[in-house]
Amino acid sequence: MPLFHRTKRKVELTKEGQLFLEKVYQIFKDLEGAIETIRMVNRGEAGEITIGFIASAVYDILPTIIELYRKEYPNIHIDLQQLTTAEQVKALHEGYIDIGILCHPIKIKNDTIHVEVIRQEPMVIALPKDHPLASKTSPINLVDLSNDPFILTGRKANQSHYDTVMNCCYQAGFHPKVVQEAQELPTVISLVSSGMGVALVPSFIQYVLKTKVVYRDIRNHPFTTTTALAWKSDNLSPTVHAFIDLMKKSVIPLFNQYD
Numbered sequence: 001m002p003l004f005h006r007t008k009r010k011v012e013l014t015k016e017g018q019l020f021l022e023k024v025y026q027i028f029k030d031l032e033g034a035i036e037t038i039r040m041v042n043r044g045e046a047g048e049i050t051i052g053f054i055a056s057a058v059y060d061i062l063p064t065i066i067e068l069y070r071k072e073y074p075n076i077h078i079d080l081q082q083l084t085t086a087e088q089v090k091a092l093h094e095g096y097i098d099i100g101i102l103c104h105p106i107k108i109k110n111d112t113i114h115v116e117v118i119r120q121e122p123m124v125i126a127l128p129k130d131h132p133l134a135s136k137t138s139p140i141n142l143v144d145l146s147n148d149p150f151i152l153t154g155r156k157a158n159q160s161h162y163d164t165v166m167n168c169c170y171q172a173g174f175h176p177k178v179v180q181e182a183q184e185l186p187t188v189i190s191l192v193s194s195g196m197g198v199a200l201v202p203s204f205i206q207y208v209l210k211t212k213v214v215y216r217d218i219r220n221h222p223f224t225t226t227t228a229l230a231w232k233s234d235n236l237s238p239t240v241h242a243f244i245d246l247m248k249k250s251v252i253p254l255f256n257q258y259d
Contacts, residue, residue, distance in 0.1 A: 052099065106228075186205075
């Protein structure tokens with residue numbers, strides 16, 4: 001079909017030619033957009049990232065990460081998956097998630113997972129409000145809880161926290177009487193508030209159920225817990241590496257500025 005109407009004086013587009021020209025312009029515009037999108041993906045500025053996180057990270061670490069990351073990379077779609085530390089390690093190995101926010105240390109096979117510490121903080125004692133030691137405002141000797149029932153995360157769900165609690169009690173000279181295990185720390189705190197037992201938890205969680213749970217420092221024992229960033233060492237995704245760079249530059253220093 002004719003795209004041009006020619007006369008001796010001029011050449012004009014036919015109706016078909018005008019429509020064709022508009023479509024060609026749109027094709028070039030779409031092509032330029034596609035090229036720029038690919039360039040952005042290559043720079044880690046567009047695409048998708050899947051982040052696994054432990055429940056305790058939702059109070060301060062995760063919101064801080066998401067806020068800073070969305071400001072820096074607004075074109076990245078973020079897929080969040082709440083998983084235990086053990087589930088995150090498995091998901092990283094299987095490629096189900098790109099980044100993990102978990103408790104450290106973790107068991108790493110053949111250095112396939114790289115870990116960067118986000119925050120290290122002291123452990124505190126969580127007591128039901130009507131506990132005999134709850135009225136004390138000074139730090140508590142851990143051995144004073146040797147006859148109390150303990151609540152903690154299960155070793156399968158959070159090996160790092162489980163082992164930390166056990167080691168704390170062993171160093172204080174007793175074996176804790178574990179009456180209940182939970183998947184996540186917020187559940188542990190909830191059970192403490194019900195009067196089921198006492199717990200050792202990271203200090204950041206102190207504002208959870210503060211009207212029903214009393215938090216006290218541990219005397220003479222600087223026990224700590226660690227939250228870390230984890231990713232597969234062989235992950236070559238520009239999006240993942242841009243995320244890691246932002247974490248190292250902006251997020252991790254933020255959580256260590258008072259250390």
